[in-house]
Every structure is written in C-alpha cells, then in structure tokens.
Amino acid sequence: MADGSLNALVEALRRLPGVGVKSAQRMAFHLLQHDRPGAQLLSQALAQAASNVRHCTMCHTFTEHELCDTCRNPQRDRSKLCVVETPADQAALERTAAFKGLYFVLMGKLSPLDGIGPKDIGLEKLFARATDGTVQEVILATNFTAEGEATAHVIGEALKARGIAVTRLARGVPAGSELEYVDLGTIAHALVDRR
Amino acid sequence: MADGSLNALVEALRRLPGVGVKSAQRMAFHLLQHDRPGAQLLSQALAQAASNVRHCTMCHTFTEHELCDTCRNPQRDRSKLCVVETPADQAALERTAAFKGLYFVLMGKLSPLDGIGPKDIGLEKLFARATDGTVQEVILATNFTAEGEATAHVIGEALKARGIAVTRLARGVPAGSELEYVDLGTIAHALVDRR
Ligand SMILES: [Zn+2]
Ligand SMILES: [Zn+2]
Numbered sequence: 001m002a003d004g005s006l007n008a009l010v011e012a013l014r015r016l017p018g019v020g021v022k023s024a025q026r027m028a029f030h031l032l033q034h035d036r037p038g039a040q041l042l043s044q045a046l047a048q049a050a051s052n053v054r055h056c057t058m059c060h061t062f063t064e065h066e067l068c069d070t071c072r073n074p075q076r077d078r079s080k081l082c083v084v085e086t087p088a089d090q091a092a093l094e095r096t097a098a099f100k101g102l103y104f105v106l107m108g109k110l111s112p113l114d115g116i117g118p119k120d121i122g123l124e125k126l127f128a129r130a131t132d133g134t135v136q137e138v139i140l141a142t143n144f145t146a147e148g149e150a151t152a153h154v155i156g157e158a159l160k161a162r163g164i165a166v167t168r169l170a171r172g173v174p175a176g177s178e179l180e181y182v183d184l185g186t187i188a189h190a191l192v193d194r195r
Numbered sequence: 196m197a198d199g200s201l202n203a204l205v206e207a208l209r210r211l212p213g214v215g216v217k218s219a220q221r222m223a224f225h226l227l228q229h230d231r232p233g234a235q236l237l238s239q240a241l242a243q244a245a246s247n248v249r250h251c252t253m254c255h256t257f258t259e260h261e262l263c264d265t266c267r268n269p270q271r272d273r274s275k276l277c278v279v280e281t282p283a284d285q286a287a288l289e290r291t292a293a294f295k296g297l298y299f300v301l302m303g304k305l306s307p308l309d310g311i312g313p314k315d316i317g318l319e320k321l322f323a324r325a326t327d328g329t330v331q332e333v334i335l336a337t338n339f340t341a342e343g344e345a346t347a348h349v350i351g352e353a354l355k356a357r358g359i360a361v362t363r364l365a366r367g368v369p370a371g372s373e374l375e376y377v378d379l380g381t382i383a384h385a386l387v388d389r390r
Contacts, residue, residue, distance in 0.1 A: 012240035038210040045207035046238035
C-alpha cells in the first residue's frame with residue numbers, strides 16, 4: 001500500500017479503538033475494493049457527527065440539540081435520576097422499558113490511573129442536579145466492574161452526605177439462567193442482596 | 196445513542212469488516228468523546244481515498260496515478276513478475292527487500308463459492324502481461340490457504356501451457372498461513388528457495 005492517500009487512510013483508521021495496522025489495511029482494502037459508497041457514507045457520517053453532536057446540557061449524553069430527546073420528554077418521571085457511564089449503557093437500560101425517570105451520563109468513569117477524576121465525569125454538575133429539589137432518588141447504574149463499582153461508591157457517599165436517597169442496581173442471578181451454571185460470586189451477591 | 200447523526204455514524208462504522216454494533220458504538224463514543232480531530236481526519240482520508248485511489252493500469256494495485264510507484268521504477272527487474280493477492284501481501288514482500296522484480300496484484304483470489312472467477316481477478320490481463328516477451332519468470336506468491344493454492348494452481352497451469360516459466364514461493368511459509376502475518380525472514384527464505 002504505497003500511495004499517499006491510501007497510507008493516510010490506513011493511519012486514520014488506526015486511530016479507531018481496537019484497530020491495529022493489519023485491521024486498518026484490511027478495512028482500507030475492503031472499502032476501496034468492494035465498498036466505495038460505504039467509504040463515502042462513513043466520511044459524511046463522521047464529518048456530520050463531529051460537527052453536529054454535542055452534549056445535552058442536562059444529562060451530558062450525546063445530542064444534536066440543547067437538550068436530548070429523553071430530557072425533553074414531558075412523560076419522564078423527573079423525581080428519579082439514573083447515573084450511567086455511557087450512552088450505550090443508557091440505551092441498554094432504555095431497551096428494558098423498565099425505567100421512566102431521567103439520566104445523568106458520566107461519559108466515562110473514575111479512573112485515577114488514567115488521570116480521569118471527578119471533574120472529567122461532571123460530578124459537580126451531577127451533585128447540583130441531584131440536590132435541585134426535584135430529584136427524590138438517584139439510582140447508580142455504573143458497570144459492575146472494579147472502576148464502575150468505585151465510581152458508584154464515590155458518588156453514593158457524596159450524595160448520602162447531602163441527604164439524597166441513593167440506590168444501586170441489584171447484583172444477582174441473570175434472568176433465565178440456571179443456578180448450577182452461575183458463578184459463585186454472582187450467587188453470593190444474589191444471596192446478600194436478597195429481598 | 197438517540198440522535199440522527201450519531202445513529203448514522205454507528206451504522207456507517209458497521210460497514211467496516213469485522214465491526215459489529217458494540218464495536219461501532221465504542222468507536223463512535225471514542226471519536227466523539229475523546230478524538231474529534233481523529234474523526235475529522237478519518238472523514239477527510241476516506242473522502243480523498245475514495246475519490247483519488249484507482250488501480251495501476253499495469254499491476255492493478257491501488258495508486259493515485261496511471262502507474263504505481265513500483266511499476267514506474269526503472270530500477271526494477273522487468274523480467275520477473277510476482278503474483279500476489281492483495282496490496283498488503285505485496286507490501287509484506289517489499290519489506291523483505293528480497294525481490295527486485297515487478298508485481299501483478301490480483302486484488303482477490305479465485306473463490307467459486309463467493310462467485311469470484313478468473314475475470315474478477317484479471318487473469319486475462321495477467322496472461323497477456325506474462326506473455327509480452329519481457330517477462331521471463333512468473334513467481335506465484337498467493338497465500339498458502341486452500342483458495343490461494345487453488346488460485347496459484349490455475350494460474351500456474353495456464354502459464355505453463357503458454358510456455359512461461361512459473362515458480363511458487365517455497366514451503367517454509369507455514370501451510371495455512373496468510374503472507375501478511377508471516378515474519379520477514381521466512382518470506383525472504385521462501386523467495387530464495389522458490390521452485
Ligand atoms: Zn439529556
Ligand atoms: Zn503498478
């Protein structure tokens with residue numbers, strides 16, 4: 001792959017997370033040999049998203065407007081605020097149709113080793129929002145990873161100190177699964193969190 | 196991920212080979228949250244490559260010109276013609292610096308199940324080139340996979356029937372592997388030991 005604009009394409013593709021030089025070459029070959037309309041489409045989608053997408057001033061998720069669709073929806077229960085790490089996590093919760101409240105999207109998680117602190121995930125904004133008098137309950141729905149748990153812990157402690165009711169998504173046995181195939185840690189948590 | 200241009204970006208990223216909906220969301224999140232310059236860069240690189248990159252009229256590899264750099268290079272030995280599947284395979288051979296001839300890049304391989312026949316990989320063009328009186332030896336450097344071997348076999352038989360000297364990269368390249376993943380030394384040895 002010798003020429004200028006081909007090398008430039010391979011280099012640009014390598015900036016995508018999880019894409020090394022081999023995958024980038026494969027992607028460039030595929031687009032140029034088999035899917036030029038796809039290349040044009042992706043080019044336009046990137047330019048449009050990069051210039052149009054900003055953050056909802058209320059919940060921080062991606063949107064093209066001042067406020068996202070969810071925050072603008074008058075049907076949503078404004079007394080419940082669910083804290084998630086990313087828009088993809090929010091989408092997963094929305095697909096359950098089990099939550100009618102609003103969200104605060106951290107757009108990340110606390111990660112001291114990567115230099116990501118409270119400011120980077122908008123915690124001051126979250127605390128102001130949680131104490132605005134409308135919110136009655138904050139539901140922590142960060143991931144059940146080490147960093148997600150640590151983030152939930154920090155937020156939970158800070159909100160409790162401000163007198164806010166805080167809950168955490170229950171840890172437990174996934175629906176539809178058989179106990180003998182569930183790992184011990186999950187069963188132990190489900191026992192502790194039994195209700 | 197609710198809004199229009201964000202969904203459009205995720206959908207466009209999914210056209211990349213090996214990218215499912217989760218990776219596409221991850222890529223979109225990364226670019227919009229952490230690397231907007233990367234998104235702009237990739238957008239431009241895609242548009243430029245899609246409109247500028249064409250095929251070398253002599254060897255069929257990607258180039259921005261009528262002829263690619265290799266075909267235009269007067270230092271290359273025009274009596275030797277090396278047949279490879281893709282520009283990435285050609286690049287792997289070039290990195291060994293063990294071959295000074297020219298190339299013919301099939302931009303694919305024979306694959307009857309996918310409907311890819313001799314026309315799709317330019318075999319008539321290859322045969323015309325191999326019998327132009329300048330080429331003294333054709334070196335088959337397709338991959339050592341089932342389809343690569345079958346492609347080499349078909350080309351080899353056709354060229355031998357036309358009285359052309361044909362060699363194949365020596366075994367030494369482990370069977371079942373693809374050239375772009377093979378280390379330089381192995382490829383260099385296989386070139387020297389070609390038969
Ligand atoms: Zn919002
Ligand atoms: Zn060429």
